Amino acid sequence: DQQVKQNSPSLSVQEGRISILNCDYTNSMFDYFLWYKKYPAEGPTFLISISSIKDKNEDGRFTVFLNKSAKHLSLHIVPSQPGDSAVYFCAASGQAGTALIFGKGTTLSVSS
């Protein structure tokens, strides 16, 4: 049973527009959420995270929103750039220093 779900396998966006990647989770014990970006032939790269005590965290063009009641989080990228084209993984954890539970990823394609 998947505890972290990314229901959209792919997303296509035009350069300069907003990209919104979604993630749902089922385990209410998760207290920290992370987004990773992965280019082909490379390992996942940490992008941004959010604690369950917050509902928003911003870092430059990247903002993560958390809706605990809906068990849903989203990553907003504004404005989107062609270099953002990659696979984005949502991950969750219930305790620091333990394994991350990953979704299957969403492939973002940003066209110029």
Next chain:
Amino acid sequence: DSGVTQTPKHLITATGQRVTLRCSPRSGDLSVYWYQQSLDQGLQFLIQYYNGEERAKGNILERFSAQQFPDLHSELNLSSLELGDSALYFCASSVSGTAYEQYFGPGTRLTVT
């Protein structure tokens, strides 16, 4: 560059064989995690070591084992390999038991023929 190194980058071997994957964590990181990514799957946690000791196990097969050495590098041993073991194997490290963020190496692509 995350600072986590993995060798080899690619590995092709036959069914029934045994291979060893190596990982060096970021300088100062005590925790090492191993993940497997199969086709169309997210990253699945295999095993974690913290300062030389096994800390947690995930979906790791009995044919697989790992260890972390005194210099903190880690090795993942895969034996009696099957076609279904073909996957990307990632190593990640984190600074301590108080950190959520993990930093990933470039991975080892294992192909079993």
